[in-house]
Amino acid sequence: MTATPDLECKDLTKNFKDFKAVDQVSFDVPQGSFFSILGPSGCGKTTLLRMIAGFQFPTSGDLLIKGKSMIGVGPNKRPVSMVFQHLALFPMMNIGENIGFGLRQRGVNKSEITTRVKRVLERVGLPGIEGRRVDQLSGGQKQRVAIARCMVLEPDVLLLDEPLGALDLKLREHMKIELKSLQAEFNTTFVYITHDQSEALVMSDNIAVMNKGRFDQIGTAKDLYFEPANAFVAGFVGDANRFEGKVTSVDGEIVAIVTDGGVALHGRATQQRPEVGGQAQIYVRPEAIQLSLTKPDATGGRNASERTVDSVLFNGANSLAILRDATSGETMNVALPQTGAFLGLNKSDTVYAQWDPAQARCFPAGE
Amino acid sequence: MIPTVPQSNALKWSYRAYVTLFFVYLALPLSVVCLLAFNNSVFPSLPWEGFTMAWFFGTEAPFVGVFHERSIIRAIGTSAFVAMWVSALSVAVGTCNAFLFVRHDFRGKGFLYILMLLPLIIPGVILGISILVFASSVANTLEDATGLWFDGLRPGLILVILGQFSFITTFATLVISARLQKFDPSLEEAALNLGASKWGAIRQITLPFLMPAIVGAGVVAVLMSFENFNTTLMLVGSDSPLTIEMFDKLKQGSTPVLNAVSLLLIIVSALLGLMSLMFQKSKE
Amino acid sequence: MRNGTPPKPVVFRRVNSMVSDKSKLGFYLLLSPLILWLVTLIILPHIGLFAVSMSEKVGVREYETGFGNYAVFFNEPLYWRTFARTAFMSILTTALTLVLGFPIAYYIAKLTRGRTKTTLFLMCLIPFWVSELVRTYGWMILLRETGVLSNFLLYIGAIDSPIEFLYNDAAILVGLVYTSILFMIVPLVTTLDSLDDSLIEAGYDLGGTGTSILREIVIPHAMPGIVSGCIVVFMLSLGNYLTPILLGGKDSLWFTGLIYTQFITRFNWELGSAFGFLLLGLSSAVVFIGLKLSRQSLSNTMGR
Numbered sequence: 001m002t003a004t005p006d007l008e009c010k011d012l013t014k015n016f017k018d019f020k021a022v023d024q025v026s027f028d029v030p031q032g033s034f035f036s037i038l039g040p041s042g043c044g045k046t047t048l049l050r051m052i053a054g055f056q057f058p059t060s061g062d063l064l065i066k067g068k069s070m071i072g073v074g075p076n077k078r079p080v081s082m083v084f085q086h087l088a089l090f091p092m093m094n095i096g097e098n099i100g101f102g103l104r105q106r107g108v109n110k111s112e113i114t115t116r117v118k119r120v121l122e123r124v125g126l127p128g129i130e131g132r133r134v135d136q137l138s139g140g141q142k143q144r145v146a147i148a149r150c151m152v153l154e155p156d157v158l159l160l161d162e163p164l165g166a167l168d169l170k171l172r173e174h175m176k177i178e179l180k181s182l183q184a185e186f187n188t189t190f191v192y193i194t195h196d197q198s199e200a201l202v203m204s205d206n207i208a209v210m211n212k213g214r215f216d217q218i219g220t221a222k223d224l225y226f227e228p229a230n231a232f233v234a235g236f237v238g239d240a241n242r243f244e245g246k247v248t249s250v251d252g253e254i255v256a257i258v259t260d261g262g263v264a265l266h267g268r269a270t271q272q273r274p275e276v277g278g279q280a281q282i283y284v285r286p287e288a289i290q291l292s293l294t295k296p297d298a299t300g301g302r303n304a305s306e307r308t309v310d311s312v313l314f315n316g317a318n319s320l321a322i323l324r325d326a327t328s329g330e331t332m333n334v335a336l337p338q339t340g341a342f343l344g345l346n347k348s349d350t351v352y353a354q355w356d357p358a359q360a361r362c363f364p365a366g367e
Numbered sequence: 368m369i370p371t372v373p374q375s376n377a378l379k380w381s382y383r384a385y386v387t388l389f390f391v392y393l394a395l396p397l398s399v400v401c402l403l404a405f406n407n408s409v410f411p412s413l414p415w416e417g418f419t420m421a422w423f424f425g426t427e428a429p430f431v432g433v434f435h436e437r438s439i440i441r442a443i444g445t446s447a448f449v450a451m452w453v454s455a456l457s458v459a460v461g462t463c464n465a466f467l468f469v470r471h472d473f474r475g476k477g478f479l480y481i482l483m484l485l486p487l488i489i490p491g492v493i494l495g496i497s498i499l500v501f502a503s504s505v506a507n508t509l510e511d512a513t514g515l516w517f518d519g520l521r522p523g524l525i526l527v528i529l530g531q532f533s534f535i536t537t538f539a540t541l542v543i544s545a546r547l548q549k550f551d552p553s554l555e556e557a558a559l560n561l562g563a564s565k566w567g568a569i570r571q572i573t574l575p576f577l578m579p580a581i582v583g584a585g586v587v588a589v590l591m592s593f594e595n596f597n598t599t600l601m602l603v604g605s606d607s608p609l610t611i612e613m614f615d616k617l618k619q620g621s622t623p624v625l626n627a628v629s630l631l632l633i634i635v636s637a638l639l640g641l642m643s644l645m646f647q648k649s650k651e
Numbered sequence: 652m653r654n655g656t657p658p659k660p661v662v663f664r665r666v667n668s669m670v671s672d673k674s675k676l677g678f679y680l681l682l683s684p685l686i687l688w689l690v691t692l693i694i695l696p697h698i699g700l701f702a703v704s705m706s707e708k709v710g711v712r713e714y715e716t717g718f719g720n721y722a723v724f725f726n727e728p729l730y731w732r733t734f735a736r737t738a739f740m741s742i743l744t745t746a747l748t749l750v751l752g753f754p755i756a757y758y759i760a761k762l763t764r765g766r767t768k769t770t771l772f773l774m775c776l777i778p779f780w781v782s783e784l785v786r787t788y789g790w791m792i793l794l795r796e797t798g799v800l801s802n803f804l805l806y807i808g809a810i811d812s813p814i815e816f817l818y819n820d821a822a823i824l825v826g827l828v829y830t831s832i833l834f835m836i837v838p839l840v841t842t843l844d845s846l847d848d849s850l851i852e853a854g855y856d857l858g859g860t861g862t863s864i865l866r867e868i869v870i871p872h873a874m875p876g877i878v879s880g881c882i883v884v885f886m887l888s889l890g891n892y893l894t895p896i897l898l899g900g901k902d903s904l905w906f907t908g909l910i911y912t913q914f915i916t917r918f919n920w921e922l923g924s925a926f927g928f929l930l931l932g933l934s935s936a937v938v939f940i941g942l943k944l945s946r947q948s949l950s951n952t953m954g955r
Contacts, residue, residue: 055371055852074373076855088853092871101867102857153857369761369848372855386758389751390771393778396789396829399799403792411792413802460684467681482689488938489693490890492907493927496914497696500703500924533692565677594782597892597907601914610784617788617897626792629785640780644773 004067006031006189007052007157012061014047021047023213024061029157029191029206034183036200037193039210040236045193048210049159052191053082066156076105081150082159086166087142089134095121095145096130102153120152121145123185139167143175144182151186160192164199176202197237201225209233229270231363234283241289241332243282244365247274255362257282261328266302267362279365286320287335288359291342292352304354309347312336321345323353397633404626411623422627433627442612446593449524449608453531454588458581460532461539465577468540469547486534495601498530523604530598535591539584546580547573583646590639593632697931704924720925730909730926737906738933740820740895741888744827748835748884749877751828756839756876757869761848772840779833787897790826791817794898818900826894831887835880842876843869882941886934906930 005028014022021044029035037045050056052063054075063070070078081102090098099120100113108116121127124144129137137145143163150158160179164172180203183190194200200207201221208218209232217229228234235242245259255269257280267282274280296304307323310331319336334353336342345351403411407419419425425432433439468480486494499522506520519525550573558568574581596610603611609628616625707719724730759771778786793799794816804810816822846869854864870877895905910930913923 050371053852053856054373055855057373074855075852076372076858076860080856082853082856084849084853086847086849088847088849090850090853090868092868101854101859105858105860105863149857369851371848371852374861382754382758385754389755390774392829393775396786396793397778397781399792400785400789410797412795412797413799413806460688463681463684467678467685471678471681473678473682479685479689482693483685485693488886488935489697490886490907490930490934492890492892492910493700493931496910496923496927497700498692499914500920501696501699504699504703529692533688536688590780594784596782596784597890600892600911610782613784613788614893617784617791621788621791625788629781629788632785633781636780636782637777640776641773644776 003031005029006066007035007191008064008067009048009052010062010064012048012051012063013059014044014051014056015059020044020213022051022058025210025213025215026061027208027215027218029189031189032187033205034180034190034192034203036204036207037191037210038197038200038207038237039193039195041195043210044213045195045210046161049082049161049191049193052157053080053159054078079156080159081153081155081157082161083143083146083150083163085161085163087146087163089142089146089149091134093134094130095132095134095137098134098145099130099149099152102149106153116152120148123151124148124182140171140175140178143167144178147179147182151188155188157189157191158186160190162194162196164194164196172199179203201237209236211236227270228283228361230272231281231283231365234361234363238285239333240283240285243284243330243332244279245282247276247278247280250274250276254357255280255282257362259328259330261325261330263305263325263328263330265360266357267360268358269362272364274362274364280362281365282360282362284332284355284360286333289332289334289353289355291321291334291336292354293341295352296354302354302357303360304352307332307351307353309345309349309351311347312345321351323351400626400629401633404623404630406623406626409622411621411626422623431624433624433631436624438612438616439609439624439628442607442609445524445606446608446610449528449531450589450592452528453535453592454585456528456532457536457539457588458543458585460536461543461584462577462581464536464540465543465547469544483537483540486537489534491534491595491597492601494533495530495598498526498533498598499601502526502529521604522602524606526602526604527599527608530602531592531595534598535588538591539588542584542587543577543580546577550576579646583643586639586643586646590636590643594636700924700927703921704928706921708921714921720922721929723922724925724929733904733909734906734929734933736904737889740823740827741885744824744831744888745881745885747824747828748832749881752832752835752880753839753873753877756836757843759836760840760843761846761851775833775836778829783830783893786830787826787894790822790829790898794822794825817898818902820899822898823895823903823905826898827888827891830891830894831884834883834887838876838880838883839873842873846872878941878944882938885937885941889930889934889937 008028010026012022012025013020023044025048027035037048039045047056051058052070054070054073054077058071065079090101093101096114096117099117103113103116117130118127121129124147126141126144126148129141129145134142134145146163147158164175164179167175176199179190179192183203192200192203201224204221206218207221207224209216209224211232217224217233219227224233224237228237234240243257243259243263243265245257245263245265247255247257248264249256250269250273253268254266255274256264256266257274258264265282267284295306305325307325310322310324313320313322317338319338320333321336321342322331323334324331332353336345400411404422405418405420406412406415407417407421421432423432424434426435464483468476468483502520506517509515509517509520554576555568555572558572559565563571593608594610596614599608599611600614607615609632613625613628704720705716705718706714707717709715724734755775759768759775763771791798795801796813796815796817798816800816801810801813805813850868850872851864854868859867890907892905892907892911895903896908899905906926907930910923910926913919913926917923
């Protein structure tokens with residue numbers, strides 16, 4: 001017997017006139033966890049979030065918060081609060097009035113509102129700014145005020161609609177960490193949607209990858225990164241080199257393919273086994289590929305090839321080399337460790353690349 | 368109260384009912400005017416006596432149609448004459464003003480700008496009588512001094528044109544200024560850089576850019592001039608523009624001829640209005 | 652009666668690069684039509700109007716300067732009561748247009764999209780491109796004793812004999828509201844359009860109800876539009892002549908009617924000018940107060 005999850009969706013579906021925005025999505029979010037929904041724009045994640053908030057009505061399926069169905073419950077009656085994409089702080093009110101808005105609606109008395117607003121502002125690290133106007137705050141302060149405005153109502157679930165999208169890069173990096181620690185501080189269930197994989201990977205306890213209205217995979221950041229369930233997840237989460245070709249043999253878990261350019265490659269299959277003769281794709285992370293300046297011995301065998309450096313993209317710890325296969329002309333990106341050996345790597349140099357087939361994922365193509 | 372927030376059906380439907388009712392209120396007087404223009408009766412009223420076009424084309428009393436009613440035809444001519452002049456003058460001055468306010472910095476600019484806006488907040492009747500009083504006193508002075516007659520300064524078409532021009536120019540200035548502000552001066556600089564003269568650059572680059580606003584302002588000016596009543600009433604002499612002529616006829620007792628004129632006016636105004644909107648649109 | 656939407660303030664940017672000594676001549680060429688227009692058609696006429704209002708006729712072509720004409724106004728109850736009545740009715744008109752127009756503006760701005768929105772907005776605009784005379788004529792045909800409404804009621808048997816709906820204050824109000832409601836709706840639609848839907852959603856999300864959101868979010872946001880709409884509607888009603896005269900009849904007791912009588916019928920320009928100045932004074936005072944108010948509300952939202 002497990003505790004009732006804070007949020008539970010059962011076969012939630014939303015049809016618009018000509019397409020399915022959300023297609024039979026089921027998941028549950030346990031109390032106090034940080035749950036992210038990650039997907040490209042147009043995948044239906046905003047529709048899903050707005051259904052949870054009560055601004056869209058599901059075509060079918062059920063939605064429960066703390067075990068109670070929310071079908072037919074108005075957005076102002078649900079125990080969820082939402083941090084809007086552009087925050088939606090009320091410009092006609094000062095910070096104190098903004099945060100006190102929800103309490104006023106509940107008829108909380110004035111002195112109580114004042115204390116609770118003061119307390120929540122302290123908790124988000126902005127004590128004493130009640131009297132300021134919205135436009136006097138910095139981007140990061142506005143974020144925290146928007147969260148405080150929701151948290152003061154002690155909601156069961158806090159929904160966040162890509163709130164970091166409008167911030168500049170530095171601040172966004174900083175706010176990722178801050179959001180995570182705010183979530184720990186309040187110990188409230190967060191449901192966060194984003195198209196930015198690094199936001200999802202850094203902050204979440206669990207991530208759902210959403211594509212075309214469906215959840216492709218739900219798991220921890222590590223699951224998604226190392227054990228992607230399908231080609232979309234493998235391509236969307238993290239960087240990967242993608243090769244496509246015809247399956248020549250399946251040996252246990254290891255699948256061999258030959259690309260159109262004639263290069264033989266190997267990768268490990270997941271649950272979906274490609275068939276010999278069919279098309280398949282192999283995904284390899286740039287950091288899974290090992291480089292060497294000398295030809296590796298023949299036993300390393302699989303996936304070893306001689307390559308020419310096409311260009312070097314220096315980006316500190318994230319530096320990459322683009323390597324070209326001499327015969328097929330195919331390129332791949334390889335992480336370039338900025339340690340001794342490869343510092344002097346130049347265009348047109350010859351290097352040897354190889355990877356362990358167990359580190360590459362193979363999926364049948366065309367799903 | 369927005370589509371994404373659920374509302375009770377009763378509320379939604381009563382809101383829609385109110386909006387519908389409001390548009391009925393808006394449409395009612397105009398539709399009645401239009402419908403009764405085709406009633407075969409000498410009174411613009413129910414009951415419906417049958418369909419007729421006599422109020423447009425009729426030649427025999429009492430069914431003298433618009434197109435054979437001398438006074439109306441003459442009034443339309445007068446109105447058109449006035450409107451052309453007002454439109455041309457106000458657009459010309461408005462264009463100059465736009466260049467002055469957008470392109471030049473000078474002392475007293477803010478003050479002049481406020482002065483320029485004043486005609487908007489002066490009631491039309493007051494605008495009329497002030498010009499009437501001033502023109503008459505100038506005429507009196509001149510006539511006393513020279514012994515000549517200055518009929519142009521007495522109530523008549525010239526004063527009507529000046530009176531309408533005095534406030535329509537403000538609208539023209541605002542419309543054209545708004546467009547000129549969106550103009551990227553570097554386009555003109557590029558033309559100068561390519562060897563055009565200053566005037567040549569304005570004529571070939573800036574004015575074509577302004578054209579939608581200039582035409583739009585001209586159309587609006589015609590519309591406003593045609594339908595102006597308050598200012599015109601105080602300045603009119605023996606030649607009456609259409610609104611004044613209709614007002615006089617209305618006071619004597621109306622016949623469906625007035626409905627017929629009104630119907631034509633409604634059609635022309637709607638067309639002119641849509642035209643000015645189209646020009647506004649093509650600005651984007 | 653003036654058409655068009657209330658003017659938007661033009662924000663100047665500095666354009667020094669375009670002004671050189673060579674264009675001095677051009678500058679004066681541009682300046683002269685403006686000056687000519689403002690001086691001869693606006694400034695001097697109003698100075699003249701004031702001068703005439705300050706002159707009292709003491710004999711044939713003999714005048715004295717003084718406040719006599721204004722004294723006449725304050726000593727004759729008919730005059731100042733008409734003035735007060737005009738002001739009161741205009742306030743009533745303004746309040747009515749606000750109450751009636753706000754839901755319409757909200758509907759157009761917030762509850763419709765795309766085509767429907769343009770269509771509804773156009774349907775609001777079209778009646779106002781038509782001459783006020785035609786609109787008023789429409790109401791006369793509808794409301795008079797032999798009119799459409801009376802005939803219709805007779806026909807369905809609601810009344811036994813024709814009723815005169817014209818020539819009373821209600822008729823004047825109906826006409827005035829009709830004639831000026833666009834000038835309320837347009838600025839309201841503009842400001843409400845600029846209200847982000849997510850603010851309203853946030854209000855609901857935080858537990859707000861329709862009324863509390865209207866009071867705390869929608870109306871404060873729409874305040875500039877409300878103020879500017881009210882200023883324009885009040886001004887237009889105050890200065891209206893056609894609607895009160897035609898719908899209110901001989902006893903409409905509208906102040907512009909008095910001005911017309913003094914100028915055209917009585918040929919007493921001195922008293923008429925004084926009346927004109929009083930009307931101008933009231934109208935300007937309202938605009939001034941309205942602007943002050945809106946600036947205050949501006950500082951409420953921006954400068955607190």
